[in-house]
Amino acid sequence: MTEQPTPSTRENRAYHVDIAGDAHRSVVVGDHNLLVDAQHGSSVTLLVQGRRPTPTRRESIALLPRRQPEPIGRSDELTALGRATRESGLVQLFGPPGIGTSALLRHAAHRLPPGRHGVLYLNAAGREPADLAQEIFEACYDSAGYAPSETELRRLMTGIRAVVYVDNADLGREQLIALADTARDATFVFAGHRRSLNSGDGAVVELTGLDRESAELLLARELDRPIGPDERTTAEDLWRTAQGSPLHLLRAAGLAGSGRTGLLPRPGGIAELLPPLIAGLDAPATDVLHLLATLDGADLTPRHLDAITGRTDTTATCERLTRLGLLLAEDDGFRCVSDAAPVALDRADGPYSLDLICAHFTDWIARPATTPAEVARHSAALERTAALAEATGRPELAVAVARAASPAMAGSLRFGAWGRLLGHGWSAAQQTEDRQAEAYFTHEEGIRSLLTGRRVLAGVLLGQAALLWHRLGDTHAASAALNAQHYAPAAVQPLAAPTAPAAPHLALPTPTAPDPATAAHSVSTHMSSLTPAPHAGPAALPHPAASAAHHAATPAAHATAAHATTTHATAAHGTAAHGTAAHATTTHGTAAHATAAHGTAAHATTAHATTAHTAAHTAAHTAGATGATATGAAGTATAAAGFSGAKVLLLLAVLVGGGYIAREALPQLLDDLFATSPDSIAGTWSTPAGTTVVDSSGSDFTIPDCGTSIRITGSGSSYRATLPVHNTKYGSCGPAIGSSTLNLELSADFRTVRATASTPIGDATDSFECSVCGTWTRLDQ
Numbered sequence: 001m002t003e004q005p006t007p008s009t010r011e012n013r014a015y016h017v018d019i020a021g022d023a024h025r026s027v028v029v030g031d032h033n034l035l036v037d038a039q040h041g042s043s044v045t046l047l048v049q050g051r052r053p054t055p056t057r058r059e060s061i062a063l064l065p066r067r068q069p070e071p072i073g074r075s076d077e078l079t080a081l082g083r084a085t086r087e088s089g090l091v092q093l094f095g096p097p098g099i100g101t102s103a104l105l106r107h108a109a110h111r112l113p114p115g116r117h118g119v120l121y122l123n124a125a126g127r128e129p130a131d132l133a134q135e136i137f138e139a140c141y142d143s144a145g146y147a148p149s150e151t152e153l154r155r156l157m158t159g160i161r162a163v164v165y166v167d168n169a170d171l172g173r174e175q176l177i178a179l180a181d182t183a184r185d186a187t188f189v190f191a192g193h194r195r196s197l198n199s200g201d202g203a204v205v206e207l208t209g210l211d212r213e214s215a216e217l218l219l220a221r222e223l224d225r226p227i228g229p230d231e232r233t234t235a236e237d238l239w240r241t242a243q244g245s246p247l248h249l250l251r252a253a254g255l256a257g258s259g260r261t262g263l264l265p266r267p268g269g270i271a272e273l274l275p276p277l278i279a280g281l282d283a284p285a286t287d288v289l290h291l292l293a294t295l296d297g298a299d300l301t302p303r304h305l306d307a308i309t310g311r312t313d314t315t316a317t318c319e320r321l322t323r324l325g326l327l328l329a330e331d332d333g334f335r336c337v338s339d340a341a342p343v344a345l346d347r348a349d350g351p352y353s354l355d356l357i358c359a360h361f362t363d364w365i366a367r368p369a370t371t372p373a374e375v376a377r378h379s380a381a382l383e384r385t386a387a388l389a390e391a392t393g394r395p396e397l398a399v400a401v402a403r404a405a406s407p408a409m410a411g412s413l414r415f416g417a418w419g420r421l422l423g424h425g426w427s428a429a430q431q432t433e434d435r436q437a438e439a440y441f442t443h444e445e446g447i448r449s450l451l452t453g454r455r456v457l458a459g460v461l462l463g464q465a466a467l468l469w470h471r472l473g474d475t476h477a478a479s480a481a482l483n484a485q486h487y488a489p490a491a492v493q494p495l496a497a498p499t500a501p502a503a504p505h506l507a508l509p510t511p512t513a514p515d516p517a518t519a520a521h522s523v524s525t526h527m528s529s530l531t532p533a534p535h536a537g538p539a540a541l542p543h544p545a546a547s548a549a550h551h552a553a554t555p556a557a558h559a560t561a562a563h564a565t566t567t568h569a570t571a572a573h574g575t576a577a578h579g580t581a582a583h584a585t586t587t588h589g590t591a592a593h594a595t596a597a598h599g600t601a602a603h604a605t606t607a608h609a610t611t612a613h614t615a616a617h618t619a620a621h622t623a624g625a626t627g628a629t630a631t632g633a634a635g636t637a638t639a640a641a642g643f644s645g646a647k648v649l650l651l652l653a654v655l656v657g658g659g660y661i662a663r664e665a666l667p668q669l670l671d672d673l674f675a676t677s678p679d680s681i682a683g684t685w686s687t688p689a690g691t692t693v694v695d696s697s698g699s700d701f702t703i704p705d706c707g708t709s710i711r712i713t714g715s716g717s718s719y720r721a722t723l724p725v726h727n728t729k730y731g732s733c734g735p736a737i738g739s740s741t742l743n744l745e746l747s748a749d750f751r752t753v754r755a756t757a758s759t760p761i762g763d764a765t766d767s768f769e770c771s772v773c774g775t776w777t778r779l780d781q
């Protein structure tokens with residue numbers, strides 16, 4: 001067990017997020033003013049004509065990574081990288097984990113010529129392209145508190161000729177190209193662990209293992225002595241077994257330095273170097289490694305490491321652990337190497353104290369001197385902490401961290417990271433039945449959706465937030481939500497002030513019924529400018545918008561059937577009013593329409609496909625029958641493209657005609673709005689080996705393999721795992737004799753996965769059989 005030097009009294013402290021102070025800050029996002037309010041929920045207003053900020057372009061850009069030892073044996077690769085940056089505006093450097101892509105990229109940022117306007121280095125680990133684009137903009141412009149629209153960003157970045165190095169950029173092809181397109185005159189050099197660009201997209205440089213001579217030089221440098229004659233055979237065996245991986249050679253040298261004899265260890269399995277290496281660490285190093293392993297994938301600065309562990313020597317400790325190949329040095333912090341994290345956690349019998357981690361972060365964020373940029377810098381650690389708190393049965397800690405960090409994350413203009421934190425906070429608030437926190441997170445997600453272009457979804461969320469605030473008696477917050485909802489499309493606003501419902505149902509506000517012609521025009525205008533959600537399904541938005549506009553004035557007599565059943569690509573429409581029920585069942589790719597008004601029930605079963613066009617069409621028919629605003633529901637159905645048919649109809653039932661929904665159904669509805677569309681690898685998949693369920697646990701996932709769990713890490717479209725190689729002499733699940741790296745590339749629509757595995761090393765090569773390699777197909781959407 002890891003020694004905990006911190007007094008135990010800190011473990012049992014009460015958690016309270018102080019939101020009573022000055023928790024307001026104003027920023028500009030596109031054409032909106034955002035006033036962040038940590039207590040009542042943020043508010044939005046439109047910019048006054050001519051009041052948009054005017055960013056000042058910096059004369060030169062020089063944002064470089066900190067210097068590290070020059071990588072050994074990489075002169076040819078550096079030359080190739082330099083040639084590629086001169087000849088192409090888009091370059092990708094890739095190689096397997098531990099091969100040294102980050103080290104070479106950092107070295108190149110310092111050694112290769114900068115662009116005409118300078119050089120910029122970014123770390124993309126766990127970050128979304130939109131957040132990276134904002135960071136590039138802020139590096140090029142003096143623009144405090146301003147996030148331009150996508151169109152304005154492209155205009156401002158035109159003509160900037162800098163070299164942008166992006167490390168840990170394990171993103172898909174479309175994401176890399178889209179990020180590079182935000183600054184089309186700049187040169188982008190992406191580094192990651194897999195190739196995603198095609199030959200026609202730009203230059204590609206593959207990094208492979210060191211040659212034998214370079215491997216010996218690396219070992220000698222880390223041992224601080226020449227390789228002895230009696231060690232040359234061992235050194236050569238290590239080089240061959242490690243396939244020239246600098247990371248594994250570092251660990252071999254580290255194990256030699258910590259041993260009694262000081263001699264290089266016998267090769268064996270490279271993975272077998274980790275347990276004795278970690279077991280030989282002293283108490284400070286063990287404590288620091290335990291903490292960073294708990295925050296797997298997230299880095300911390302020494303300042304935070306000192307505060308959480310109660311030590312004062314963490315900088316030197318981290319540098320020592322980096323030389324041992326257990327940590328990776330980032331710009332101003334350190335993070336645990338992915339394959340070292342499970343070994344460190346197993347040795348410590350579990351994660352580091354979440355009480356200590358949460359207490360530190362909530363206290364630190366509340367300090368007046370802590371800036372939004374600093375909080376955003378540690379967003380990965382905050383997100384990981386919240387996810388762990390949920391997974392280990394401490395949702396109150398997740399609420400505290402997310403509630404404390406949310407205002408700063410909004411002020412930092414990193415909307416991707418802000419959204420993920422809001423999702424964790426809302427889920428934890430549901431678990432703890434913290435209604436005020438639930439209202440706050442719903443409100444803020446509505447504001448975020450509005451500012452990121454998902455305006456119909458924003459109208460739904462802000463309306464729900466208003467109801468939740470009203471139930472809590474917070475009229476100030478309810479008004480803020482309803483005022484913000486006015487900037488959603490006219491189809492879903494304005495909403496009347498809610499009234500207290502009679503139990504056990506939750507009354508939803510009744511939309512105002514505008515003139516049909518005006519409503520049709522408003523839907524067409526707003527929906528044509530709607531930006532699809534980043535993780536929406538493949539359905540296109542403009543077509544349903546036109547359909548909704550066309551059907552907005554449909555008379556009640558147009559839909560009269562109470563029951564309909566169809567087959568083979570036909571459509572069933574059923575509308576009922578005043579206490580009746582509508583049922584529709586379809587098969588083979590058909591669309592089912594069933595709506596009800598005035599407290600009625602709607603049921604629909606579909607096979608294979610439900611389209612946004614169908615949902616919008618159904619909403620229009622319902623409005624004709626009830627006199628309610630059809631366009632609001634039609635617009636909402638369009639925003640819900642990609643939801644399953646039942647969930648779309650549930651959403652329509654909420655919005656159309658002042659309908660009612662059981663209180664117990666609301667958590668599922670809000671859960672759908674936050675994360676219904678597939679946006680990660682979590683889900684049920686059909687693989688070459690059979691059906692596999694990938695369970696979500698914050699930012700990590702697991703899949704079953706031979707009765708054990710395989711941990712998958714990653715985000716966005718790129719994931720990886722260490723796949724055990726079994727000795728097939730004893731059956732397909734015989735003893736593990738090695739490992740392989742499983743690379744998982746998620747398609748742009750999140751519905752298929754391309755699974756490939758690296759060739760294992762040593763004796764495992766002959767027994768290697770990747771049962772899950774090939775194409776995975778999503779079964780749960």
